[in-house]
Amino acid sequence: NFSGGAKSNYTFPKEFLFGVSTAAIQIEGAWNEDGKSPSIWDQLVHSNPTFVRDRSTPNVAANSYHLYKRDVQMVRELGVDIYRFSISWPRILPNGLANSVNTLGLQYYRNLINELERYNITPMVTIYHWDLPQKLQDIGGWTNAHIIDYYTDYANILFENFADKVKYWVTFNEPMQTCIEGYGGTYRAPALNRHGIAEYLCTHNLLKAHASVYHLFNRQYRPLYGGKIGLALDSNWAEPRSNSSSDRQAAQLYLRTHMGLYANPVYSAEGNYPPEIIKLVDEKSRQQNYSQSRLPKFTPEEVEYIRGTADFFGLNHYTTYLLSMATKPVGQIPSHENDVGIVRVQDPTWPSMSSSSWLKVVPFGFRKLLHWISKSYNNIPIIVTENGYADYSGVHDKARVSYYNHYLNALLHAIHEDRSNVQGYFAWSLMDNWEWDDGYVSRFGLYLVDFESPNKTRTAKDSARLYTRVVATRGLPADYDAADYTAFSG
Numbered sequence: 001n002f003s004g005g006a007k008s009n010y011t012f013p014k015e016f017l018f019g020v021s022t023a024a025i026q027i028e029g030a031w032n033e034d035g036k037s038p039s040i041w042d043q044l045v046h047s048n049p050t051f052v053r054d055r056s057t058p059n060v061a062a063n064s065y066h067l068y069k070r071d072v073q074m075v076r077e078l079g080v081d082i083y084r085f086s087i088s089w090p091r092i093l094p095n096g097l098a099n100s101v102n103t104l105g106l107q108y109y110r111n112l113i114n115e116l117e118r119y120n121i122t123p124m125v126t127i128y129h130w131d132l133p134q135k136l137q138d139i140g141g142w143t144n145a146h147i148i149d150y151y152t153d154y155a156n157i158l159f160e161n162f163a164d165k166v167k168y169w170v171t172f173n174e175p176m177q178t179c180i181e182g183y184g185g186t187y188r189a190p191a192l193n194r195h196g197i198a199e200y201l202c203t204h205n206l207l208k209a210h211a212s213v214y215h216l217f218n219r220q221y222r223p224l225y226g227g228k229i230g231l232a233l234d235s236n237w238a239e240p241r242s243n244s245s246s247d248r249q250a251a252q253l254y255l256r257t258h259m260g261l262y263a264n265p266v267y268s269a270e271g272n273y274p275p276e277i278i279k280l281v282d283e284k285s286r287q288q289n290y291s292q293s294r295l296p297k298f299t300p301e302e303v304e305y306i307r308g309t310a311d312f313f314g315l316n317h318y319t320t321y322l323l324s325m326a327t328k329p330v331g332q333i334p335s336h337e338n339d340v341g342i343v344r345v346q347d348p349t350w351p352s353m354s355s356s357s358w359l360k361v362v363p364f365g366f367r368k369l370l371h372w373i374s375k376s377y378n379n380i381p382i383i384v385t386e387n388g389y390a391d392y393s394g395v396h397d398k399a400r401v402s403y404y405n406h407y408l409n410a411l412l413h414a415i416h417e418d419r420s421n422v423q424g425y426f427a428w429s430l431m432d433n434w435e436w437d438d439g440y441v442s443r444f445g446l447y448l449v450d451f452e453s454p455n456k457t458r459t460a461k462d463s464a465r466l467y468t469r470v471v472a473t474r475g476l477p478a479d480y481d482a483a484d485y486t487a488f489s490g
Ligand SMILES: O=S(=O)(O)CCCN1CCN(CCO[C@@H]2O[C@H](CO)[C@@H](O)[C@H](O)[C@H]2O)CC1
Pocket: 023, 026, 173, 174, 177, 234, 316, 318, 358, 386, 428, 435, 444
């Protein structure tokens, strides 16, 4: 049972990749410029302004569509090797289908990739970071099995145009947020709320779409240009609420039925959904008089088609929860939450000065999660594609500096003591941006953005200077105050 680990003199390996991440909807703006059509997020926030905490929209955001050269300068100022950004499907294919490509949209990303090359920065492209064209949602979106071909055609256009320069690809950012929160709930677009049914249809189609794009890349583009392709899954760490066997079972069940719902089909030796979730949903569906399980089945051929379809495990991690088995039904009936039947809380003593109420500072959770993934998925190379902290703004962001010191310290212990196979780390995010339902209230940036200024002025925060030092020295700063660290150890 490790803590995040006391302050150490460990350093990051020479070939360790340091990066910084963003996403199209959150930074680009130009929501309807140069041929781009609405995404499901444009539709959601324009028709339900109250969905967003400050009633804001991503119509302009940080205006990176016009200010990307400043963005690339900032990435260079940080001294990082690699920049993770996402491409907007409705900017490339306004009607969602590949019969008509928006050349102005392609040109924007070509300009961005060329600018990165000029500064000797490696691009990492996220193909889907939640921006489904609304025109495809109008015909069912991720619950319509034809989406597999639509998504594959879209990815093929990106490979055709950029695979010669882009060597790192992520098919999906956080499928759980899209399927469970967006199709099963109302926390994410399209806020369909068809809990118990649509989240599993979305999951089933999305995993097949992921495999389809992997095989296309592997067959047609990797032989020509090399490169690596993976998936980015979000996961909290799940700590048992007490040492009881029931709570320990709840923690394992959480990991297996949330991150594992997507990780098992792709990364496990046997493939397929985790047996636990199949059993739970099959049983509940029978009790609820459905003619067949609400969780669709993969055929043996499909299990093989999806298994092993990633070169690395992309992990987005922020915080930790305490888990226990529910003693009475939880969540909507039917729903994934009700199917799994666990309860999660957070320890009130865990520090959180964060504007995102869910973001508690628990570095030992990061270390334990990395170990769990390494152990569960045969030591697959892990790239932390997102990790960061939210506050209400300000350039002297002490809490964010502290968060990064503690999480990077936990990462060093994971690498050197637990031998977790972590090969890269991306800070979320390069700059303050549109934080979904939190709008511009919650800031995750290493650079402050003045959203009131015409140039959306970007200013380096103290955390940007910390990150630059860590990348340059490959270790933690000597003056990092270990004293306040003990508050966080598990
Ligand atoms: O437990 S509660 O129901 O009360 C709140 C849910 C907590 N989740 C944890 C996972 N997080 C995914 C992170 O989402 C990622 O992280 C960034 C910061 O949020 C986003 O800006 C990125 O776009 C996204 O990739 C979303 C919030």
